[in-house]
Amino acid sequence: MPHETPKELLRLNEAAPRLFRNACLLGIAGLVVSLLIAVSVDGGVKRAYHSYLMNFCYFLSLSLGGLVFVMIQHLSRAGWSVVVRRISEAVAANVLFLVVLFVPILFGMHHLFPWTREELVASDPLLQWKQPYLNVPFFIIRCLIYFGVWCGLSYFLLRWSQEQDDSRSPALTLRMERWSAPGILLFAITVTFASFDLLMSRDPHWFSTIYGVYYFGGSFLGFVSLLPVIFFALRLNGYIRRSVTAEHFHDLGKLMLGFTVFWAYIAFSQFLLIWYADLPEETGWYARRLEGQWGWLSFLLLAGHFIIPFIGLLFRYPKRRLRYLAPWGLFILVMHWLDLYWLSMPEFYWGVEGADTGVIPFHLLDLTTLLGIGGFFLAGTIQWLRDCSLIPEGDPRLKESLSFENA
Amino acid sequence: MNRRIFMSVHECEEDLLGVVKAVRQQGLKIVDIYTPYPVHGLDRAAGFGPSRLPWICFVLGLLGAGLKVWFEFWTTAQDWPINVGGKPWDSLPAFIPVTFEVMVLFAGVGTVIALFIATPLYPGKKAVTPFARTTDDRFALLLEEEDATFDPDQVRMLCERYNAVRVEEREEKY
Structure with a gap:
């Protein structure tokens, strides 16, 4: 079944090796500079680990957002999204590279997770009580399960889709659909517990059952905001100028708007219950985030993560024009980064006596590790797209997607 | 006041879309189009602008949210202050x-009412169809004969090129 695809640049071809090398250089530079700062500054290693974990969780969230986006498209048999699916698959498959970048975290656990520090556990009955769950071997086993699930799903969803480019077999579409059903269930469970383990357990006294949904909401929002940015960059260099149209950007814009609201809804749901019940074991987490400079960051998130993009994306005009949608995507990506900073970094002071907890511990390392992991993230995406088309050319719904119109 | 209406009936949506585009090129004024089901692309072909309902929805949502915040502030903090759990x-x-719920209520219900007023269409309204079979399997296009330059014969020929199965003129009060 050959489809007529418009004539345009659909493969990275000879540009790929150069882009890959530059992205890798950026990643190496970022991590080497981080390492140099970490060993030369007093207390730098601990600081570097905190930045590293936060930025790791940031890029992990983008990949996971891509993975669930792809699975939703398969499960709903979506026609519109076929032309944006290949890039999503590649971003999702970056989880395989993130596994390698996860290894350093295992060596710095005593800096990041108070429940791994024996002197703290010995004097803290609550931490002792949580030991059956919060202990190092079980943590590593859980992480192996999480990454196993994500790597398996994202790798095969990408590979089968690439296989379909040549074979054009509709059977592969059905296979991806069948695997997405258990996949999305496993995704929900693993992402929830991964967010508990990697971020929430940084304050091992505090707990919130909606935390996983909060991390998921930010992930999906981050990913659908990343897509227009990627397409903008591709278009600027002459790729995919015709297949992906205003109609597709309109729908991505709707998802951005929808998940901006979703994020706010979940964030407020978490806040309201804790604020209303006013129980000491729950309020501490928010008290830290409303104190001093953190309070300003909280209000910045309320404005920048919800109110401003909500108004900006509410109307039809910016959603249908990539030159407006891509900057909004970038804006939301910055806000998502600040959101993870806000989630993770106040726990920098956990268990530290006499620290001025109202001060945001901003450090150059936050940015160098961002560039480091970001460089490798970019390189990974390019690596997955090196030898294949930028849109799934063999998908039986491609034609529907190319001629898609918002009714 | 009376106006003269020119009606052309077609059997399938492709013909209707074709004739709608053709009469628009001629600069004729479309009064209305009746179809048995929503036809994709018809509003664009007929040159209807984007719906104004989202704006009504937006304004009503703001109004609902604003009124509710004021009302809650007035009831719990001003008129009859109640201490709930030591909160301010x-x-x-x-x-x-x-506030969120009332915003949705105002925006949702208000938009439906606005649609009823604007169309005009409301529960219990008697159906107005220029041609009864448009509720079953026919597509009717209604044009207004605005002035003397409207040549019924020429328009009839144009419509017949798109397989019009029935063409008629009538006078209508409005």
């Missing part, structure tokens, strides 16, 4: 869920 009287977070 004007505790905004507690107002948000209800």
Whole structure:
């Protein structure tokens, strides 16, 4: 079944090796500079680990957002999204590279997770009580399960889709659909517990059952905001100028708007219950985030993560024009980064006596590790797209997607 | 006041879309189009602008949210202050869920009412069809014969090129 695809640049071809090398250089530079700062500054290693974990969780969230986006498209048999699916698959498959970048975290656990520090556990009955769950071997086993699930799903969803480019077999579409059903269930469970383990357990006294949904909401929002940015960059260099149209950007814009609201809804749901019940074991987490400079960051998130993009994306005009949608995507990506900073970094002071907890511990390392992991993230995406088309050319719904119109 | 209406009936949506585009090129004024089901692309072919309902929805949502915040502030903090769990009287977070619901209520119900008024269409209204079979399997296009330059014969020929199965003129009060 050959489809007529418009004539345009659909493969990275000879540009790929150069882009890959530059992205890798950026990643190496970022991590080497981080390492140099970490060993030369007093207390730098601990600081570097905190930045590293936060930025790791940031890029992990983008990949996971891509993975669930792809699975939703398969499960709903979506026609519109076929032309944006290949890039999503590649971003999702970056989880395989993130596994390698996860290894350093295992060596710095005593800096990041108070429940791994024996002197703290010995004097803290609550931490002792949580030991059956919060202990190092079980943590590593859980992480192996999480990454196993994500790597398996994202790798095969990408590979089968690439296989379909040549074979054009509709059977592969059905296979991806069948695997997405258990996949999305496993995704929900693993992402929830991964967010508990990697971020929430940084304050091992505090707990919130909606935390996983909060991390998921930010992930999906981050990913659908990343897509227009990627397409903008591709278009600027002459790729995919015709297949992906205003109609597709309109729908991505709707998802951005929808998940901006979703994020706010979940964030407020978490806040309201804790604020209303006013129980000491729950309020501490928010008290830290409303104190001093953190309070300003909280209000910045309320404005920048919800109110401003909500108004900006509410109307039809910016959603249908990539030159407006891509900057909004970038804006939301910055806000998502600040959101993870806000989630993770106040726990920098956990268990530290006499620290001025109202001060945001901003450090150059936050940015160098961002560039480091970001460089490798970019390189990974390019690596997955090196030898294949930028849109799934063999998908039986491609034609529907190319001629898609918002009714 | 009376106006003269020119009606052309077609059997399938492709013909209708074709004739709609053709009469627009001729600069004729479309009064209305009747179809048995929503035809994709018809509003664009007929040159109807984007719907104004989203704006009504937006304004009503703001109005609902604003009124509700004011009302909650007035009831719990001003007119009859009640101490709930030691919280301040004007505790905004507690107002948000209800504000959200009232915003949705105003925006949702208000938009439907606005649609009823604008179309005009409301429950119990007697159906107005220029041609009864448009509720079954026919597509009718209604044009207004605005002035003397409207040549019924020429328009009839144009419509017949798109397989019009029935063409007629009638006078209508409005």
